Amino acid sequence: MPKPVNICVVGSGYVGLVASVCFAEIGHSVICVDNDQSKVKLLQDGGVPIYENHLPELLQKHLSVGVHFTSDLHAAVEQSEAIFIAVGTPQGSSGSADLSYVEAVVCEIAQCVDSYKVLVEKSTVPVYTNEWISQCMIRYGVTRHLFDVVSNPEFLREGTAIIDFLHPDRIVVGANNERSAELLRRIYEPLTNGHYYAADGALPGSLTADNPAKLLVTSAQSAELIKHASNAFLALKISFINAVATLAETVDGDIEDIAAGMGLDSRIGTKFLRAGLGYGGSCFPKDVAAFSWVAQQQGLNFQILEEVRKINENQQDVFFNKVRSALWTLRGKKLAALGLAFKGGTDDIRESPAIVILRKLMEAGCTIVAYDPVAMDKTKAVLPPSTSMHYASDPYAAAADADALLILTDWTNFGCLDLARLKETLRFPVVVDGRNLYKPSYMLEHGFTYASMGRATTHTGSIGKEGKRRLPGSIRIETLVEGLEAQTDTARQEA
Numbered sequence: 001m002p003k004p005v006n007i008c009v010v011g012s013g014y015v016g017l018v019a020s021v022c023f024a025e026i027g028h029s030v031i032c033v034d035n036d037q038s039k040v041k042l043l044q045d046g047g048v049p050i051y052e053n054h055l056p057e058l059l060q061k062h063l064s065v066g067v068h069f070t071s072d073l074h075a076a077v078e079q080s081e082a083i084f085i086a087v088g089t090p091q092g093s094s095g096s097a098d099l100s101y102v103e104a105v106v107c108e109i110a111q112c113v114d115s116y117k118v119l120v121e122k123s124t125v126p127v128y129t130n131e132w133i134s135q136c137m138i139r140y141g142v143t144r145h146l147f148d149v150v151s152n153p154e155f156l157r158e159g160t161a162i163i164d165f166l167h168p169d170r171i172v173v174g175a176n177n178e179r180s181a182e183l184l185r186r187i188y189e190p191l192t193n194g195h196y197y198a199a200d201g202a203l204p205g206s207l208t209a210d211n212p213a214k215l216l217v218t219s220a221q222s223a224e225l226i227k228h229a230s231n232a233f234l235a236l237k238i239s240f241i242n243a244v245a246t247l248a249e250t251v252d253g254d255i256e257d258i259a260a261g262m263g264l265d266s267r268i269g270t271k272f273l274r275a276g277l278g279y280g281g282s283c284f285p286k287d288v289a290a291f292s293w294v295a296q297q298q299g300l301n302f303q304i305l306e307e308v309r310k311i312n313e314n315q316q317d318v319f320f321n322k323v324r325s326a327l328w329t330l331r332g333k334k335l336a337a338l339g340l341a342f343k344g345g346t347d348d349i350r351e352s353p354a355i356v357i358l359r360k361l362m363e364a365g366c367t368i369v370a371y372d373p374v375a376m377d378k379t380k381a382v383l384p385p386s387t388s389m390h391y392a393s394d395p396y397a398a399a400a401d402a403d404a405l406l407i408l409t410d411w412t413n414f415g416c417l418d419l420a421r422l423k424e425t426l427r428f429p430v431v432v433d434g435r436n437l438y439k440p441s442y443m444l445e446h447g448f449t450y451a452s453m454g455r456a457t458t459h460t461g462s463i464g465k466e467g468k469r470r471l472p473g474s475i476r477i478e479t480l481v482e483g484l485e486a487q488t489d490t491a492r493q494e495a
C-alpha cells in the first residue's frame with residue numbers, strides 16, 4: 001500500500017461524506033469538516049444523516065480511526081496535504097452555478113495555509129473555477145508556490161455511491177502541473193494499482209486486482225468540462241428516450257421494447273434509456289442549466305440543452321394528464337402515491353418529479369396518501385401532513401380505499417407488489433405507473449386498468465371491453481377525456 005495521505009474533505013453531504021469514508025477505506029487519514037454543527041455532532045456519535053447503501057458499515061468501521069468529523073476547518077487544513085471541496089453548487093440566477101459556498105470555503109482555507117496544499121474541486125463547478133479559486137487564494141494573501149488547485153469531479157450516483165466511488169468507471173484528475181497531479185495519483189493508487197480489490201474485506205464491485213480503476217489526467221479546464229458534459233449527455237439520453245416514448249404511445253408502440261432494441265446496439269447501450277417521469281435530483285437539472293450558461297458565456301448557443309430541459313419538464317405534465325385520463329376528474333379523488341425520492345435507492349428529494357406531481361395533484365383537488373421506504377421524513381419538511389397530504393407506513397396502507405395508485409419512484413420493491421392484495425385494498429383497480437415497473441399485459445391479467453409511460457393504457461372493468469382501448473379514427477381515449485374534463489372545468493368556472 002502507498003503511504004497514507006492526510007486528507008481534509010469540506011462538506012459532509014452525499015459527496016463529501018461518501019468520499020471521506022471511502023478515502024479512509026483505501027487507507028488514508030481523513031478529517032471531514034462541515035459548518036452544520038448538528039450534522040457534525042450526529043456523525044461524531046456514529047449517526048448517518050443520509051440513506052446510502054454500505055455507508056453505515058463503512059462509517060462504523062472507520063469512525064475515529066481513519067475518519068474524524070469536525071467544524072474546525074483551520075485545524076483540519078493545517079493537518080492536511082489535500083483539501084477536497086465538496087460543498088453544494090446549487091443553481092443560481094440565470095442558470096449559472098451559485099459558487100458562493102465554494103468561495104466561502106476557499107476564503108477560509110486561505111486564512112490558514114502556511115505550507116504547501118493542494119485544493120481539490122470535488123463539487124461540480126463551471127469551467128475556469130480552478131482559476132477563480134487560485135485568484136481568490138492570492139487575493140487573500142497566499143503566495144502562489146504554497147498551493148495548487150486540481151479538479152477531480154465526482155461521478156457517483158446516489159443509491160450506489162459507495163460502490164461507484166470504490167469501483168469507478170474512471171477517475172478524472174484535472175491538474176495544471178505535475179506536482180499536484182502526483183498527489184492525486186498517490187491518493188487513488190490503492191484503486192489504480194488494484195491493491196484495494198485484493199485486500200480482505202474489500203467491497204466487491206465491477207473492478208478487480210487484475211482490472212483496476214483507470215485514472216485520466218487532463219488540464220483543469222478539461223476536467224471541469226468532462227463533468228458538465230457527462231451529466232448533460234446523460235440528461236440528454238433520458239430526454240431522448242422520453243421524447244421517443246411520447247411518439248411510441250401515439251402509434252401503439254411499446255417504449256420498453258424500443259429501448260431494448262436500441263440498447264442492444266453497443267454504441268448506444270441500455271443505461272439511461274428508461275422512459276419515465278424525467279430526471280431530477282440535485283445534479284442533472286442544475287448541471288444542464290449551468291453547462292448551458294457556460295456555453296452562453298463563451299458566445300455559444302447550446303440549444304439542444306434547452307430542448308433537453310423542456311422535454312424533461314413536459315414528462316411531469318404527461319404523467320399528470322395520465323392520472324386525469326384514468327380518473328376522468330380529479331377534484332375530491334384520493335390517490336395513493338408510491339415513492340417520493342427522485343429515484344430509488346436514496347432519500348434525496350431535491351428536484352424530485354414526485355414532489356412536483358403531488359403538488360400539482362393537490363392543487364387540482366386530490367388528497368394524497370404517500371409512502372416511500374426512506375424519504376418520508378425529508379418530504380414532511382416540504383409537504384407537511386395536512387388534510388390533503390397524508391403518509392402511510394407501507395404501500396398497502398397507502399392504497400387503502402384510494403381511487404388509484406400512482407408509482408412515482410423506481411424502488412425495486414414497488415415492482416413486486418402483491419397485486420391481489422392491492423386490488424382488494426384499492427377502491428378501484430387503477431394504477432398509473434410513471435416508472436414502467438410492470439408489463440401492461442400482466443396488469444391486465446390481474447384486473448387492473450394500467451397506464452404507464454410510452455405504452456398503451458390497458459383497461460379493464462365496466463367501461464368498454466377489456467384490453468387496449470382505442471377509439472376509431474385514432475383519437476386516443478386520453479385526449480377525449482382531457483377534452484371532456486376541460487369542458488367540465490370551464491362549465492364549473494362559469495357557474
Ligand code: NAD
Pocket residue numbers: 010011012013014015016033034035036039086087088089101104105122123124125154155156157158282283
Ligand atoms: P449536499 O448539499 O448534500 O452537501 C453539502 C454539504 O456542505 C452540507 O453538509 C453543508 O452543510 C456543507 N457546507 C456548506 N458550506 C460549508 C462551509 N462553508 N463549510 C463546511 N461545510 C459546508 O451536497 P452534495 O449532494 O454532496 O453535492 C456537493 C457537490 O457535489 C455539488 O457541487 C454537486 O453538484 C456535486 N455532486 C453531487 C453528486 C450527488 O449525487 N449528490 C454527485 C456528483 C457531484
